[in-house]
Amino acid sequence: MSRVRVLVGTKKGAFILTSDGARKRWTVDGPHFAGWELYHLKGSPADPNRLYASQTSSWFGQVIQRSDDGGKTWSPPGTKPEDLMGTDGMPNGASNMFVYDASAETGKPLTTHQHYDGTQRPWEFKRVWHLEPSLTDPDTVYAGVEDAAMFRSSDGGKTWKELPGLRSAKGHLWQPGAGGMCLHTILLDRSQPDRMFIAISAAGAFRTDDAGKTWRPINQGLKSQYELPDPDAEVGHCVHSIAMHPSRPNVLFMQKHWDVLRSDDAGGSWHEISGNLPSDFGFPIAVHAHEPETVYVVPIKSDSEHYPPDGKLRVYRSRTGGNEWEALTKGLPQQDCYVNVLRDAMAVDSLESCGLYIGTTGGQVYVSADGGDSWNPIVRDLPAVLSVEVQTL
Amino acid sequence: MVRVVLPAHLRTLARVSGEVTLDLESPVTPRTVLDALEARYPMLRGTIRDHVTHTRRPFIRFFACEQDLSHESSDAPLPDTVASGAEPFLIIGAMAGG
Numbered sequence: 001m002s003r004v005r006v007l008v009g010t011k012k013g014a015f016i017l018t019s020d021g022a023r024k025r026w027t028v029d030g031p032h033f034a035g036w037e038l039y040h041l042k043g044s045p046a047d048p049n050r051l052y053a054s055q056t057s058s059w060f061g062q063v064i065q066r067s068d069d070g071g072k073t074w075s076p077p078g079t080k081p082e083d084l085m086g087t088d089g090m091p092n093g094a095s096n097m098f099v100y101d102a103s104a105e106t107g108k109p110l111t112t113h114q115h116y117d118g119t120q121r122p123w124e125f126k127r128v129w130h131l132e133p134s135l136t137d138p139d140t141v142y143a144g145v146e147d148a149a150m151f152r153s154s155d156g157g158k159t160w161k162e163l164p165g166l167r168s169a170k171g172h173l174w175q176p177g178a179g180g181m182c183l184h185t186i187l188l189d190r191s192q193p194d195r196m197f198i199a200i201s202a203a204g205a206f207r208t209d210d211a212g213k214t215w216r217p218i219n220q221g222l223k224s225q226y227e228l229p230d231p232d233a234e235v236g237h238c239v240h241s242i243a244m245h246p247s248r249p250n251v252l253f254m255q256k257h258w259d260v261l262r263s264d265d266a267g268g269s270w271h272e273i274s275g276n277l278p279s280d281f282g283f284p285i286a287v288h289a290h291e292p293e294t295v296y297v298v299p300i301k302s303d304s305e306h307y308p309p310d311g312k313l314r315v316y317r318s319r320t321g322g323n324e325w326e327a328l329t330k331g332l333p334q335q336d337c338y339v340n341v342l343r344d345a346m347a348v349d350s351l352e353s354c355g356l357y358i359g360t361t362g363g364q365v366y367v368s369a370d371g372g373d374s375w376n377p378i379v380r381d382l383p384a385v386l387s388v389e390v391q392t393l
Numbered sequence: 394m395v396r397v398v399l400p401a402h403l404r405t406l407a408r409v410s411g412e413v414t415l416d417l418e419s420p421v422t423p424r425t426v427l428d429a430l431e432a433r434y435p436m437l438r439g440t441i442r443d444h445v446t447h448t449r450r451p452f453i454r455f456f457a458c459e460q461d462l463s464h465e466s467s468d469a470p471l472p473d474t475v476a477s478g479a480e481p482f483l484i485i486g487a488m489a490g491g
Contacts, residue, residue, distance in 0.1 A: 059487070060452075061450055076436045
């Protein structure tokens with residue numbers, strides 16, 4: 001029987017939850033990196049034992065961790081004895097070195113972005129929000145960072161290089177959302193290896209068709225009438241998450257600050273599919289592993305009230321690709337619940353009966369082994385959950 | 394011999410317990426201490442000071458001999474008692490961090 005490994009990042013460490021395919025009995029391993037914020041952990045599709053983790057702290061900044069044995073042991077890439085010294089004799093120790101590209105060869109990379117108050121501010125690295133390993137090479141991994149930019153490592157996380165073309169896509173008009181100006185979503189297209197989609201709060205969604213050299217905004221159809229002076233602006237929208245089904249990469253689903261949207265042309269245009277949701281504000285969005293038209297969101301009351309409407313934690317499912325949504329409540333708290341589910345804290349496994357996982361800011365991780373029909377807590381009392389990923393082994 | 398006391402999280406990251414001792418030539422300064430520390434424990438690079446500018450991270454403080462040396466020049470000699478190992482050089486996470 002297949003197994004699942006759930007990688008949970010929290011405000012105070014990482015936890016690894018494992019189960020057999022029944023997903024009823026769980027082993028909880030952790031905390032790893034206790035006391036640090038773990039924004040994201042993700043496994044390589046090409047080598048499931050290769051895991052990457054983003055470990056951050058207001059004291060000590062960014063650390064990248066890597067495991068080559070499925071999370072049993074970890075180390076910052078490049079700190080094994082054979083990796084220690086660079087050509088200049090100094091220690092490498094560069095796995096947490098994210099330096100924005102300002103070289104002449106890349107043209108004229110932008111050096112400022114818009115701040116909350118409309119003034120321009122220089123780019124300043126703060127942390128890695130999201131790590132996306134390559135679909136085919138365990139040593140290649142992408143990092144989405146705050147202040148928003150994308151970096152790539154092709155040596156297993158030892159060194160990182162920015163893809164500066166992204167910031168050339170009207171970066172001077174990007175601005176921070178409430179969580180900071182973060183690149184939080186990276187989608188890789190298995191059918192077109194040079195195509196990637198990313199999303200930034202608050203800049204919008206972007207696509208590259210040349211492996212990250214050039215990017216274009218893909219925000220036509222997004223409306224932000226209460227956030228931007230021009231509601232239809234090309235960039236500046238607060239996209240919270242986007243998702244795709246790997247078999248149908250031209251169809252994208254988006255949870256925006258407000259509004260749930262869909263694109264059928266790889267982001268060329270979007271239309272709203274919020275339909276009968278009790279609120280179309282929210283953070284994560286996910287697609288069923290085997291049903292490309294089945295989509296999941298977690299409605300949140302509003303941009304200031306980051307908790308579920310009516311104190312009821314409900315995952316909403318559409319089996320029609322949007323517009324018609326049903327509340328999934330069995331096993332989830334239906335009174336006095338005021339937690340949030342953050343943008344990277346929902347995941348799906350690919351077992352025959354598709355499993356869903358959500359992590360809350362109250363420290364619960366819930367699993368549904370039946371596509372969302374019923375839910376059970378795996379753990380109830382972790383630190384606030386920042387991210388949830390699952391590997392089907 | 395210079396004795397360096399690291400915060401608990403950095404001891405974990407560097408996989409050391411207790412104080413770190415470094416053999417340094419005179420003059421002993423914050424810069425020479427951090428250079429030697431990072432040379433031995435490269436995983437600490439970027440966690441105490443910026444990789445490129447070597448600016449101290451905002452939530453890191455340097456104490457020694459019951460003094461706050463955080464705002465002294467990184468090239469200013471440390472007290473003789475630190476250089477001799479009689480007193481440790483403390484790298485501290487600010488109370489506001491974490």
